[in-house]
Structures are given as C-alpha cells and as structure tokens.
Amino acid sequence: MVSSRGQMKIQQMIFMIVAVTLLFILVGVFFLSINLSSLKKSSVNLAEENSMILVSKLANSPEFSCGNAFGSSRTNCIDFDKVISLKDRAEYSDFWGVAKIEIRKIYPNEGDKLCTSKTYPDCGVLKILDKNVKILPYSSNFISLCRKETDGKIIYDKCELAMLLIASQDKTQ
C-alpha cells in the first residue's frame, strides 16, 4: 500500500515537471517570436531608411552627378552620358547596399522603353542595378537628366525631367 502511494507521488511529480518544462518552453518560444518579429521590423525600417536617405544623395555622388560637365555645379543633376556606362557593371553590384536603382524619364515621357547602348538616348527607363530579388517599396527623388547633344553644327546641353528610384532588398523572407 505504501509503495503504490509512493509510486503515485513520483508519477504526479513527473507530470508536474513535464508540465512546468513545457510551460517554460512555450513562454520562451513566445518571447523569441516577439523578439524575432521586432528584429525583422527594425531590419526593414533600417533598409527603408537607408534607401530614403540614399535616394536624396545618390544623384550627387561621383558616379551619377553632372559635376561641372554642364556648366556650373548643379544639385540633383545626373549625367546621362556617364550613367549609361554604369549600367550592369558587376563591380558596383553591392556598392550602394541596395537591390534596385533605376531612372525613369518623366518629361518627355518615353514610356517603358529600356535604355541600352542601342536605344540610348531615346528611351524611358534606365536600369542601373537590378538584383532580381524581393524588394521593399521604392524611394524616389526628382532629378534632371542631362546629356550632350548635337544638331550637326553645334553641341549643346540637353536636360530632361526624370525620377531616380531606389529599393532595398526585403530580407525578411
């Protein structure tokens, strides 16, 4: 009688310990999932913040900016003759830490015609970087897209209205 009561107590204890351990594990998993989701959120926020700040400054970076090539220094001016050579340069694939960089002409509107060495300068979209990955929403900035043009007699500067678009990679999935 005494021994079976003792066995009963041990069984109760084991069940109790298993239950308490399971409770701890559940609480731990719950806490970890909250922690992970906030980590993912801050990673997304940082990536979005990065592309937002970058888009406002990228047009003035050496690879893009007009410099003094079109007279005096201009802000938010992109040298079309220069960036067309930047397209698909493998060295620059991780340089800015974003997944997509493209320039879309707004006025005059040339539609979605992609810019290549053959279609340049009569094209609407110049994809400078396209990593083919899942991306976060685009950040954009208005810019003037300038190039040298000639009518056969004189060389002149031609500037068009365009938009610079940047998107970071969505690393949450």
Place this chain on the structure above:
Amino acid sequence: MKNKKGALEISFGWLFAIIAGVVIIFIAIYISSRLIGTQQTSISAQTGKQIGILLDPLETGFESAQTTSIIIPSETRINNICDSSGAFGKQIINLEQKSFNKWVKTDVNVGFQNKYIFSEGQTEGKKFYVFSKPFSFPFKIADLMYITSSDKTYCFADAPSEINTEISELNQSNLIVSNCAANDIKICFGKENCDINVDFSSNSVEKNGTIVYFAGDDRTLMYAAIFSNKTIYECQIKRLMSRVGELSSLYSSKELLINGKGCQNDLGSNLGEFSGLVNSLKKSSELEIIKMEADSISEKNNAGVCQLW
C-alpha cells in the same frame, strides 16, 4: 528511527523536486543569459547600421566641409576596420557597448563599400563628432569622414590661416585652434615634438612614430592622416584609389560616347594610364606621383571642348 541522531529525513518526493527545480533554474538562467547576449549583439548590429545610415547625409554634394554629432545612449567603442580586398574594399564598423560596467564584444561587422571613415582603430565615448570633406583626384571621388570622440580634444597649434579658418568655421567643440590644454592632442605645423606633426615640405604627417603621406591642395587627405592611424589611412588610400580607377574607366566610356557627338577631349588614353597607375599604388608615399598625373588630366579636361566632369 528517532534514535538516529543527525540523519536528515527527506522523502523521495522532496529530493526529486529539489533536483528537478535546480535543473529547471539552471536551464532558465542559461537561456536568459544567451538571450541577453543575442539582444546585445542585435543592438550593436542595429547601432552599427544606424551609424552608417546617419553618415549618408554627410555626403556633402558641393559644400566644402560639414560636421555633425552622433550620441549613443550607452558608452560605446567604435572599431574602425578597413578591408582593401575586392573592387572597392569595405569599410567595416564593429561596436562594443558597455553593459553592467563590462565591455561586450560582438562578432557583428557592419560593412559599407561606399564609405571611407578615418579614425583611430578604436574610438570610445558616448558622443562622437563626424566631420566630412569631399575628396577630388582630379574628379570628385568620395566624401571622407573623420570620426572623433568628444572625450578627445584636438588642438591645431599655429596652423596656417586657411586651416584655422576652416576649423573655426566647423564649430566642432573638440577641434580648437588656440589655448591648448595639457591633455589635448596637439597638432603642429612645421614644428616637431607635438603629438602629431604636419610637414608641408614633404606633405607628410608624423604620428606615434609613424609617417604617412598626403597629396592634394584641399587638405582632405591631410585631415585623414591626422585623425586616423597608419594602418587605416594606408588601407583607405588603397580603397580610394580603387574607386579612382573605376571612375576613370567610367569617364573613359563617357568620352567614347560623347566623341561621336563632336566633343573631343582626347583624354581616353590619359585616363587609361591613370587608371593603371592608381591601381598599382602600394603606399601613400606614391601619392605625389599620381597627383602630378591627376593635375595634368585636370588641365586637359578643363581645356577640352566638353568637360568630362
């Protein structure tokens, strides 16, 4: 039973509960300490990334120099790591933060290919100043960032008037031009026996017994040499020269394109040679030779029908 003196009477249930309790508490403590560690690593990684992002607005555009400050809630060590491998090399930031009065090291390195930070290998404090200046060689290459801790004051003693003016206009409280205190880091120009000695005759900076060389009239690399150590300076110079090489190749392609429109500069071959020269740079003492080539390219660009940059 009562006669057995000193014997501890514990039932099996109690013994089992005590052992199981100890195991559970031990596991709980182990898991929480691991979680705290992960949390600290995550905070360091986030702060590192945030510092990098905060440096973006310091890309000066057309301004000559600007300064800003970064305040981090806890005592922090910014480890500046420079890696010159690859096409552009990498600027790596690694943070250590103080927790319960102990420095917590993390293995998380946040890397940027488009940033050039000049500082000591380790900068410690809660408030950091970032001073940035554009670097052109001969075309604009990048904005260089100089990070200093507010705990350290740099005193530019008897500096040439243009440096005096530039430092004063920055209004950065840890950069002063007069009334140097004994514990300030003293920077002398043309004199010896200071913490940092700048010699304009050889375009060199002597610091902690090591000498590095700078080039250029805009003093951008001179400040870089002052605020960083030799290892970081030499590595960043290599990274900058790699970017000069890539930009030269970009301008070379642009030249070919606009040649067809009647814009002849004949800079293609010069840019090709220049690119080869910058990519072969091994140490800062070779900068002066490259600077001469850069000046000649700049002159040719300014005299051309269309300017490339």
